[in-house]
Structure formats: C-alpha cells, structure tokens
Amino acid sequence: MGLKNFNDTTYPDDKKCEHTLEQYKMYVDSAEKVSDRRSNLNTFYLSLTTTIAGVIGYLKTNTIDNSEYLVIGLSISGILICVYWVNLLENYRKLNSGKFKVIHEIEKELPLNLYEYEWEKLGRGNDPKLYKKLSNVEKVIPSIFGVLFLFVIVIKIILMISSK
Numbered sequence: 001m002g003l004k005n006f007n008d009t010t011y012p013d014d015k016k017c018e019h020t021l022e023q024y025k026m027y028v029d030s031a032e033k034v035s036d037r038r039s040n041l042n043t044f045y046l047s048l049t050t051t052i053a054g055v056i057g058y059l060k061t062n063t064i065d066n067s068e069y070l071v072i073g074l075s076i077s078g079i080l081i082c083v084y085w086v087n088l089l090e091n092y093r094k095l096n097s098g099k100f101k102v103i104h105e106i107e108k109e110l111p112l113n114l115y116e117y118e119w120e121k122l123g124r125g126n127d128p129k130l131y132k133k134l135s136n137v138e139k140v141i142p143s144i145f146g147v148l149f150l151f152v153i154v155i156k157i158i159l160m161i162s163s164k
Helices: 013-061 067-107 114-121 134-138 140-162
Strands: none
Touching (some): 067 114, 067 140, 134 140
C-alpha cells in the first residue's frame, strides 16, 4: 500500500495540491496531539510515582504497625508503574516515528520538505550534540524512580532480617 490513493492522470490538478496540503495539515496536527498525550502521560505518571514516594516517606517517618509490608508493597507497585510508564513511552515513540515517516512522504508532494530538512539538520537523531531524542531522555525519570523503589525494598528487607 502506498501513500497515494489516487491516479495522477484522473485526479483534478486544481484540487490535488489543495487536498494534499489540507490532509498534510490534519496529519501534522494529529502528530502534535500524540506529543501532547505523551506529555500528559508523563505528568500523570510523575505525579503518581511522587505520590507513592511521598507516602513511603510518610510511613518511614511515622511509626505505624506493620508499615514495612506496606512500604514494600507500595515500592513494588511503584516499580510496576515505572515499567508500564516506560513501555507506554516506547509505544508513543513508535507511533510518533511512524507519523513522521508519513509526514516525510507527504512532503515529497509539497514544495518544501520542512520536517525532513529539520530532521536532516539535527543529524537524524544520531548525534547527541545536535539533538537528544526526547524518548530516550524522558525514560530516565521512570528508570530513576524504579531504581529508588527497588532500593527501598532491598533496604527494608535487610532491616527486617537484621531486626529478627
């Protein structure tokens, strides 16, 4: 299946450019909406993990019976949330990557290929001095939280074993 869904010889010339440009605008807008959803996803999961970390901190500073089990449970939940968060980010990266491949194809039908040109100027994401891929950078935060939650579990288990 190709990008074009019409025959160049039968499609009216006066409408081809107009329709291509209009579809291009809609498609770029849909790519922007994916980026917005990804940003909202990061905000949600950052809020969720910081809330879990806050509850763990509260439990560690207040003496509550059997709170060590709750801390371990919350930490396990935090790790699972971080893993899920990273997986969702990877799916959004793949979706955006696919959308921009289509945008580059559409640009071949337009006078200027702005997104393709920009991507070329940024070294196609292969030179971190020019551009660091957002998808790689944003995975750092859930990874750090995951390691911190794992650290809490290990410390809690060590303390539980040593106190017996």
